[in-house]
Amino acid sequence: MDGPHEDEDALAIATLLRHLPEMVPIVDELEGDFGDTPTAQMVFSELAGITVNLFGGDFDDEHEDRLEHIFEAIEHVASTPDIDVVATVAWSFLDCLDPGTLVRCSSYLGPVTERILELLLDDSLTLEAVLLPDV
Numbered sequence: 001m002d003g004p005h006e007d008e009d010a011l012a013i014a015t016l017l018r019h020l021p022e023m024v025p026i027v028d029e030l031e032g033d034f035g036d037t038p039t040a041q042m043v044f045s046e047l048a049g050i051t052v053n054l055f056g057g058d059f060d061d062e063h064e065d066r067l068e069h070i071f072e073a074i075e076h077v078a079s080t081p082d083i084d085v086v087a088t089v090a091w092s093f094l095d096c097l098d099p100g101t102l103v104r105c106s107s108y109l110g111p112v113t114e115r116i117l118e119l120l121l122d123d124s125l126t127l128e129a130v131l132l133p134d135v
Contacts, residue, residue, distance in 0.1 A: 048096035075110030
């Protein structure tokens, strides 16, 4: 990773992997494919694709458990200071979910992730709006 957001990306990925360790092989695969540490946007976009597939498959208890675990991890990332949640959670995860998935995932969202989605759908998403919800 190169650029000014390297520390934020590393923190976002580390936070995600701490709460969703099953993503480690996927992050490793992305690193192998691109020959460099993947950006948070790459990792969260990949997770969005996994999430869409889980909602699109035969829904059972295993899918339910995996989705709950994914959205708990996303909530942890969204609640972690010093992470650009607009770039990671909003644009690279939530915005990559199709409209049907967004509707179906609403019951899994934590309060911070729900606020981010609300701002994303209202086209009023800024980092300040997420951090200062009364603004």
